Amino acid sequence: MSAFDLTPPTDAQRDDLIAGLSDEERRVLLHHGTEAPFCGVFLDNKTDGVYTCRLCGLPLFRSSAKFDSGTGWPSFFKPYDAAHIRYIRDTSHGMIRVEEVCARCGSHLGHVFPDGPPPTGERHCLNSVSLSFTPVGEALPDSLQRGGVEAQPAD
Template sequence: MSSFDLTPPSDTQRHTIDAGLSDEERRVLLAHGTEAPFCGVFLDNKRDGVYVCRFCGLPLFRSGAKFDSGTGWPSFFQPYDPAHIRYLRDSSHGMERVEEVCARCGSHLGHVFPDGPPPTGQRHCLNSVSLGFVAKGDALPDPLRRGGAEAAGAD
């Protein structure tokens, strides 16, 4: 059970956040698009902190779980909390994949594959545009204006 509020954003909150997205963020997050490989802002990020959902701010992955997969997208072997990710069957583009979406807001993050490193063997292959980054010690974002755990710092 997550210590974060996983209640989906209201229609008003969605509209407010959506208004602040770029066209590319909207295409990837809301229309399940993919950014081009090797161009994402977080591909080579080596800073210590937490990667959060660009739309709702929910913590998704810790920097300690990031690895260089050579694929051109930021990759992680383990989520911040398994309850923060939902998995959907994706049969687009003539292949079977497992899509990852934010468990709170449903925004598209990327896909997970069974070819990652130990200990999980998973490769969560994400779009940088789907993420925000909070440096260790900084406060986590709260775009939904909720109290509680969201006000805590990145660990």
């Protein structure tokens, strides 16, 4: 069970969160788009911290689980908490893949593939525009204003 509230945002909260998105963020997060490879702001980020959902702020991946997959998108081998990611079968573009969405708000994050490094063998291949980043020592975002968000511990 997650230590975070996974209750979806209310319609009013969701509308407020969506209002702050750029056109590209809307295309990716809300319409299952993909950003171009090798251009995302988090591709080469080496700072210690936590990657969170751009829309609702739920913690998704720790920097300690990030690796260079060579694919052009930020890649991780393990989620922050398995309960924070929901998996959906994706048969678009003539292939079968597993889409990843935020378990709280349903925003599109990217896809997971079975060709990652040990110990999980997973490659969570994400769009930078689907993410926000909080350096170690700073409070995690409270996008839904539910309170109770504390400074995150170091990995």
